[in-house]
């Protein structure tokens with residue numbers, strides 16, 4: 001499944017759309033950035049409430065497929081610019097990380 | 111052996127710019143056609159070092175040497191130094207202040223990540239003088 005298909009199949013608000021033909025390999029949930037850099041894998045959808053510039057840098061450097069800000073967490077204005085510049089897709093969802101992960105898991109196992 | 115030298119200055123306490131050097135190196139390595147997993151490892155290790163320089167070291171300098179089969183990264187700051195390197199290397203050990211933790215840092219996983227993603231790591235530090243980290247990422251050619 002690609003990020004484009006994810007966007008079509010889940011109820012997500014698009015905040016930044018970039019490189020959406022990336023293939024999704026799985027999912028990682030976390031807010032502590034070094035923890036995420038230790039565990040997230042190439043192509044993972046990253047669920048977090050961290051909408052700052054540093055989160056964008058982490059997603060870009062670790063080759064995450066996209067970020068989903070759960071619980072309607074806010075994307076900072078400078079983070080939005082950085083995401084556009086770095087080619088990182090950012091969605092927002094009003095569901096929590098568990099709910100989004102469950103939906104994603106269903107889609108990935110279809 | 112010939113190599114490509116890259117040099118960056120990292121300003122202290124500026125979180126918005128932290129990551130620029132790592133991202134430039136990542137793009138350069140991509141252009142040069144390096145293995146994507148090696149690029150990813152180098153980029154994450156360098157970013158962790160960059161953030162540490164900003165948060166703990168008050169800024170500093172980064173020297174990168176790109177060789178065909180490995181990448182050498184040297185990160186030097188003139189900050190307070192690390193008193194106990196062995197302790198600093200432990201997962202979970204952090205002296206990061208609250209304002210930095212609110213941004214998502216301070217898990218005490220930065221140095222362990224650098225160790226995890228590099229093939230060699232050496233830290234030299236002197237109290238009151240600063241810290242220099244040397245790391246190497248090997249590149250496997252398929």
Ligand SMILES: Nc1ncnc2c1ncn2[C@@H]1O[C@H](COP(=O)(O)OP(=O)(O)OP(=O)(O)O)[C@@H](O)[C@H]1O
Nearest residue numbers: 034162166167198204205215216217218219220221
């Ligand atoms: N360049 C440095 N200068 C001075 N102290 C440092 C430096 N780098 C690391 N340290 C010390 O080592 C500790 C551990 O560093 P490490 O990168 O593992 O964790 P952290 O930066 O506190 O949190 P995280 O990296 O998970 O966001 C730091 O909290 C700090 O006390």
Ligand SMILES: [Mg+2]
Nearest residue numbers: 158162220221
């Ligand atoms: Mg750190």
